[in-house]
Amino acid sequence: xxxxxxxxxxxxxxxxxxxxxxxxxxxxxxxxxxxxxxxxxxxxxxxxxxxxxxxxxxxxxxxxxxxxxxxxxxxxxxxxxxxxxxxxxxxxxxxxxxxxxxxxxxxxxxxxxxxxxxxxxxxxxxxxxxxxxxxxxxxxxxxxxxxxxxxxxxxxxxxxxxxxxxxxxxxxxxxxxxxxxxxxxxxxxxxxxxxxxxxxxxxxxxxxxxxxxxxxxxxxxxxxxxxxxxxxxxxxxxxxxxxxxxxxxxxxxxxxxxxxxxxxxxxxxxxxxxxxxxxxxxxxxxxxxxxxxxxxxxxxxxxxxxxxxxxxxxxxxxxxxxxxxxxxxxxxxxxxxxxxxxxxxxxxxxxxxxxxxxxxxxxxxxxxxxxxxxxxxxxxxxxxxxxxxxxxxxxxxxxxxxxxxxxxxxxxxxxxxxxxxxxxxxxxxxxxxxx
Amino acid sequence: xxxxxxxxxxxxxxxxxxxxxxxxxxxxxxxxxxxxxxxxxxxxxxxxxxxxxxxxxxxxxxxxxxxxxxxxxxxxxxxxxxxxxxxxxxxxxxxxxxxxxxxxxxxxxxxxxxxxxxxxxxxxxxxxxxxxxxxxxxxxxxxxxxxxxxxxxxxxxxxxxxxxxxxxxxxxxxxxxxxxxxxxxxxxxxxxxxxxxxxxxxxxxxxxxxxxxxxxxxxxxxxxxxxxxxxxxxxxxxxxxxxxxxxxxxxxxxxxxxxxxxxxxxxxxxxxxxxxxxxxxxxxxxxxxxxxxxxxxxxxxxxxxxxxxxxxxxxxxxxxxxxxxx
Numbered sequence: 089x090x091x092x093x094x095x096x097x098x099x100x101x102x103x104x105x106x107x108x109x110x111x112x113x114x115x116x117x118x119x120x121x122x123x124x125x126x127x128x129x130x131x132x133x134x135x136x137x138x139x140x141x142x143x144x145x146x147x148x149x150x151x152x153x154x155x156x157x158x159x160x161x162x163x164x165x166x167x168x169x170x171x172x173x174x175x176x177x178x179x180x181x182x183x184x185x186x187x188x189x190x191x192x193x194x195x196x197x198x199x200x201x202x203x204x205x206x207x208x209x210x211x212x213x214x215x216x217x218x219x220x221x222x223x224x225x226x227x228x229x230x231x232x233x234x235x236x237x238x239x240x241x242x243x244x245x246x247x248x249x250x251x252x253x254x255x256x257x258x259x260x261x262x263x264x265x266x267x268x269x270x271x272x273x274x275x276x277x278x279x280x281x282x283x284x285x286x287x288x289x290x291x292x293x294x295x296x297x298x299x300x301x302x303x304x305x306x307x308x309x310x311x312x313x314x315x316x317x318x319x320x321x322x323x324x325x326x327x328x329x330x331x332x333x334x335x336x337x338x339x340x341x342x343x344x345x346x347x348x349x350x351x352x353x354x355x356x357x358x359x360x361x362x363x364x365x366x367x368x369x370x371x372x373x374x375x376x377x378x379x380x381x382x383x384x385x386x387x388x389x390x391x392x393x394x395x396x397x398x399x400x401x402x403x404x405x406x407x408x409x410x411x412x413x414x415x416x417x418x419x420x421x422x423x424x425x426x427x428x429x430x431x432x433x434x435x436x437x438x439x440x441x442x443x444x445x446x447x448x449x450x451x452x453x454x455x456x457x458x459x460x461x462x463x464x465x466x467x468x469x470x471x472x473x474x475x476x477x478x479x480x481x482x483x484x485x486x487x488x489x490x491x492x493x494x495x496x497x498x499x500x501x502x503x504x505x506x507x508x509x510x511x512x513x514x515x516x517x518x519x520x521x522x523x
Numbered sequence: 524x525x526x527x528x529x530x531x532x533x534x535x536x537x538x539x540x541x542x543x544x545x546x547x548x549x550x551x552x553x554x555x556x557x558x559x560x561x562x563x564x565x566x567x568x569x570x571x572x573x574x575x576x577x578x579x580x581x582x583x584x585x586x587x588x589x590x591x592x593x594x595x596x597x598x599x600x601x602x603x604x605x606x607x608x609x610x611x612x613x614x615x616x617x618x619x620x621x622x623x624x625x626x627x628x629x630x631x632x633x634x635x636x637x638x639x640x641x642x643x644x645x646x647x648x649x650x651x652x653x654x655x656x657x658x659x660x661x662x663x664x665x666x667x668x669x670x671x672x673x674x675x676x677x678x679x680x681x682x683x684x685x686x687x688x689x690x691x692x693x694x695x696x697x698x699x700x701x702x703x704x705x706x707x708x709x710x711x712x713x714x715x716x717x718x719x720x721x722x723x724x725x726x727x728x729x730x731x732x733x734x735x736x737x738x739x740x741x742x743x744x745x746x747x748x749x750x751x752x753x754x755x756x757x758x759x760x761x762x763x764x765x766x767x768x769x770x771x772x773x774x775x776x777x778x779x780x781x782x783x784x785x786x787x788x789x790x791x792x793x794x795x796x797x798x799x800x801x802x803x804x805x806x807x808x809x810x811x812x813x814x815x816x817x818x819x820x821x822x823x824x825x826x827x828x829x830x831x832x833x834x835x836x837x838x839x840x841x842x843x844x845x846x847x848x849x
Contacts, residue, residue, distance in 0.1 A: 204695040217699055239694060248541045326605035
C-alpha cells in the first residue's frame with residue numbers, strides 16, 4: 089500500500105490538486121510533459137469575468153508547488169505504464185532528456201543569448217521565435233533551460249556546441265538520456281487539460297492560409313504584455329494594429345461532423361478578448377458571431393452586458409460560412425445574420441476563431457495505459473457523483489480533461505478530486521496503522 | 524578576406540569553433556541538397572513561376588535607378604504596406620563608396636537606388652582595396668543584437684542569397700529576420716588596388732570620380748557624369764575579379780524570392796524572375812497598386828517571344844558563368 093498520489097498534468101487543475109493534497113500531508117508526484125508547469129492558463133492574458141491577470145493568479149501557486157516539501161515536481165516527463173489497483177499503483181514515468189542538468193542550471197540565460205538557432209516558440213503559438221535552448225516561458229517553474237533536440241545543431245548535426253562552452257555551471261550535457269523512474273502511489277489524479285480542435289474546421293475559415301485569421305489562444309498571446317508583441321494587437325500580415333475585430337464562435341464545436349458538445353468557455357473568453365481589444369486600443373470595434381450566447385456562470389451575463397454597453401462590443405447572431413481575404417490581407421467574413429435572415433459580409437482587420445476545445449492529444453493512449461474508459465467525445469469518463477472518479481477505482485479526473493469547464497470550475501473539480509484521492513490514501517494510512 | 528581571397532579570422536580568439544561558418548559557406552556542399560529540395564530547384568537556373576520585364580512608375584526612382592527601378596519600388600511598396608520594417612541594401616556615401624545599411628524609410632530606399640545591382644555595380648572601399656562587393660550580411664549581423672524584428676527584405680548577390688538560404692535551413696540567426704529575398708543577376712564583382720585603379724581608369728578613359736553609374740548587361744557599361752557611356756568587355760576586366768567570385772557558379776540568384784537584373788530587357792526595364800509564392804504575392808501586389816508596371820506588348824505572341832528572349836539570355840549567362848569554373 090502506498091500513501092503517495094500521482095497527478096498527471098501541471099495546469100491550474102493539477103497544481104490546485106497538488107497543493108490541496110500536499111497541504112493535507114500527502115506526498116504528491118506532479119507529472120508534467122512540458123518543460124514547465126502552468127498549462128494553458130499561463131498562456132492567457134486575463135481571466136473572465138473579473139479581468140484578473142492570469143499569470144498573477146497562477147504564478148504564486150506555481151512557486152508554491154516548486155517549494156512545497158510534499159510535492160515532487162517532475163517536468164518534461166510522461167507516464168509510460170501503470171499497473172495495480174487503488175491503494176497500490178506501480179507507475180513508470182519517463183523523464184525526457186533536457187540535455188541540461190536541472191540541479192546545476194541557474195536559468196541565467198547566457199546560453200540562450202549565444203545560441204544561434206531560432207525556431208518558432210510553441211508557448212507563443214508560433215507568433216515569435218525562441219532559441220534551440222530555451223526557457224519555456226518567462227515565469228516558468230522550474231526555472232531551468234531545455235534543449236529542443238529537434239532543432240539543436242549539436243544534437244542534430246554535431247555542429248555548434250556553443251551553449252556548453254558558455255555555460256559557467258557546466259550544466260549542459262549532450263549525452264543525457266531519457267530516464268525511467270518507478271513510483272508507487274495509492275491514487276492517481278488526471279488533469280491533462282485540453283488542446284485545440286484539429287486543423288480541418290479551422291482551414292474552412294482560411295486558417296493557415298489567411299494570415300490575419302488566428303485562433304483565440306494566439307490572440308491571448310498577442311494581447312498579453314509578456315507576449316510576442318508586448319500586448320499590442322498587431323495583426324500577423326503587416327503588424328498594423330487591428331482596430332476592427334471579428335470573433336467567430338463554435339468553430340468545430342456544436343457541429344455534428346466534429347465536436348457535438350459546446351466547449352462552454354468560448355462565449356465568455358471571446359467577450360473578454362473583445363473587451364481587452366477595446367482596452368488596449370480605444371476606439372476599436374469588435375463583433376462576436378455567435379450561435380447561442382452561453383453565459384451561465386456567476387456574473388457572466390452581467391459581463392456580456394458590460395461588454396455591450398461600456399465597450400461597444402456588437403453581438404451578431406449567425407454562423408459564419410466562409411472567410412476569404414481581400415487584396416490588403418483583410419479577412420472578409422461571409423455570414424448569415426439569423427436575426428435579419430440575410431446573408432451578409434463584413435471586412436475586418438483580424439478574425440479570431442474560437443475553436444472547439446478537445447481532450448488533450450494522447451488522452452486515448454493514456455486511458456489505455458491506465459485501463460480507464462473515455463466518453464463518446466474522448467473525455468475521461470467519470471462518475472459525476474463521486475468527485476471525478478473514473479471507471480477505475482483510485483483514478484480521478486479533474487479540469488477540462490473531465491468535461492468542458494472554465495478555470496474556477498477546474499479549480500473546484502481539482503479540489504474535489506484531491507478529496508477523493510485523499511480518502512483513498514488516508515484509508516490506506518489507517519489500514520497500515522491498524523495492521 | 525586575406526590578400527589571396529581566402530577568408531581569414533577577424534579575431535581568432537573570439538572563435539568558438541562551432542563550425543557554422545563552414546556549414547553555410549556557399550562553396551561547401553553540406554546543406555546544398557536541403558536547399559535544392561526546399562526550393563524545388565530544377566536545372567539550369569532554379570524554379571521560377573513567371574518572367575517579366577518591368578519598371579518603376581515613380582519618376583524620382585527612374586532618375587536614379589540602374590535599369591527599371593523595380594527593386595527600389597518593390598521595397599517602397601513593402602515598407603509602405605508594413606510588410607517589412609527595413610531592407611538590407613547598400614547606401615551611396617561618395618563616389619565608388621557604398622556601405623551596407625538597413626533602409627527603414629523611403630528616403631533610405633531612394634538613397635540606395637541604383638544599387639539594385641548593389642554587389643555587382645557599386646564600388647566600396649574596404650581597407651586600401653577598392654571592391655564592388657558590399658557585404659550586406661554584415662549589416663544583418665550588427666542588427667541581430669539590437670533590432671527585434673523578423674521582417675526584413677534582403678537585396679543581394681547570388682552568394683549572399685545562397686548563404687542566407689543555408690542559414691535559414693539551419694534556422695540560425697540572423698537569417699530568421701529575412702522574410703523576403705531579392706536576388707541580383709551577378710557575373711562577378713571586382714576588387715582592385717590603387718595601382719589597378721589607374722589601369723581601369725585608363726581603359727575607361729576617365730577618372731573614377733567622373734563615373735556616375737556602372738551596369739552589367741552584356742558587358743560592363745560605365746556611364747560618365749557627362750552622360751557618355753563606355754563599354755568594356757568582361758575579358759578586359761577579368762583580372763580584377765574578386766578571387767572568391769571566380770569560384771562561384773551561380774548567376775541568377777536561384778534561391779531568392781525574386782531575381783532581377785537588366786539582362787534580357789530593353790534599356791529602362793528590369794528583367795524579373797518570380798520564383799516563390801512569397802515573391803509572386805509581393806510582385807503582384809506592387810503591380811496592382813501601381814508601384815511598378817510591366818512592359819506593354821501589342822500581342823500575346825510578342826510578349827511570349829520577349830519572355831523567351833529574356834530566358835534565353837539569362838540561361839546563356841548562367842552557362843557562361845558555370846563554364847568559367849570548369
